[in-house]
Amino acid sequence: MNFSSKLLEDAVNEFSKLPGVGQKTALRLVLHLLNKEQEEVNQFGNTLIKLKQEIKNCSICYNISDHTICEICTSHKRDKETICVVEDTRDVMAIENTGQYFGVYHVLGGLISPMDGIGPADLYIDGLVQRVSTGDIKEVILALSPNMEGDTTLFYLFKRLKEFNVPITTIARGIAFGGELEYTDEITLGRSIITRVPYENAMMR
C-alpha cells in the first residue's frame, strides 16, 4: 500500500498484526478512529495499556482476574470440590453462560501442541496437580476442545492425575442440538452411540 503519511502507516501496521486483520481492514479501522475525538482515541489506547499492566491471573485457578484471587474462587456459592479444567478464559465464559455448572475452574492457558512448541511445562498443569493432590477434590471434569491438541492434553492430564484416585470425567461428545444426523461425521456419530445415555438423563433441565 501507498500511504500518504508515516503516522497512518504505523497505525495500520499495528492493527494488521492482530489475528484476522489485513491491511485493508486495518486501514478502515484506523480511519474510523481518526474520525473520533482525541479523548476517545486516548481512552482506546490507554484502556489496552492499563489492561496489560494491571490484569492478573487468579493464583488458584489461573483465570484472568482483576484481583489476586478471582470472583469464582472466592465465591461461597461455588462447589470447591469439583474442578472443571479448560483451555482459556473464553471457555470459562462459555461454560458460565450455560448456567449448568456450579463448581470451580482450572485454566491451563493453552493446550499441549508439539507443532507449536508448547509442552506441559508451558501450561499451568503443576498448579492443577497441586490442587488435586490435597485430597479435597471429589471430581475433575476435563472440558477441552475435541481436536488433536485437546486429546493429547487430555491423555497427559489423565496420566498425571490418576495416582490421586479422584474421579476424572470429560464433557460428552456427540451431536449438537439442532444438528442433522445424516451430516454428522462418522466418528462423532459412532462415539455418540457408544456413549448413549438413558432417556431421562438426556433431557435438558
Place this chain on the structure above:
Amino acid sequence: MNFSSKLLEDAVNEFSKLPGVGQKTALRLVLHLLNKEQEEVNQFGNTLIKLKQEIKNCSICYNISDHTICEICTSHKRDKETICVVEDTRDVMAIENTGQYFGVYHVLGGLISPMDGIGPADLYIDGLVQRVSTGDIKEVILALSPNMEGDTTLFYLFKRLKEFNVPITTIARGIAFGGELEYTDEITLGRSIITRVPYENAMMR
C-alpha cells in the same frame, strides 16, 4: 457476556466500538494482545494516540498528511493543473496504486448524504471552489463512488464549478475487467453502450 474481569470487559468494549467488530471478535483480539509483551501493547496504544494527536490534513488538498502540505501537493513531478476530486484518503491510495494519474487531488472528506445529516458545509467543498476559481486549473476529474451519495455530490459540485468554465469530467463507469456481460446490471450495461469509446482508446496502456 459474562466477564471475569472489569479490565477485560473495558478493553473488549473499546474494541467492539470499531466497525465490523463484534464482542466475540473483540475478545479474541484483546486476548491476543494480552499474550504480547507489555512493550508491544504500549506501542499499539501509543501509536494510535500519537496518530490522532499529530496527523494533519494537507492545507491544499485536505488529504491526510504528516506535514502542513502533503507530498503529492509539494512534488514537482505532479501536474498541478489537473485536480482529481475524491471522497477520502482511501480513494487517493487506490488511484495512486493504478500508476495512471499524475495530477493532484482534492479530498472532500465524505459525500453529501442528507440521510446521515452530512451537507455540503460539512465537506471541504469551499476549498475546492477556491482552488478552481484561481483560473490555474485546466481540468477537474470527479472520481466519486457510483451510488446515490456520489451522484448527489457530483450534481452539487457540477453546479458550483460550472461558472469557472473549467472542463469537468467523471471517471468512466462500465463493466469491470474480469466481469461477465450477462451478469452486469442493466443500468451499468446500458450506460456502457451509450458512453462507448473508440477501440484504440479502450486498451490499457
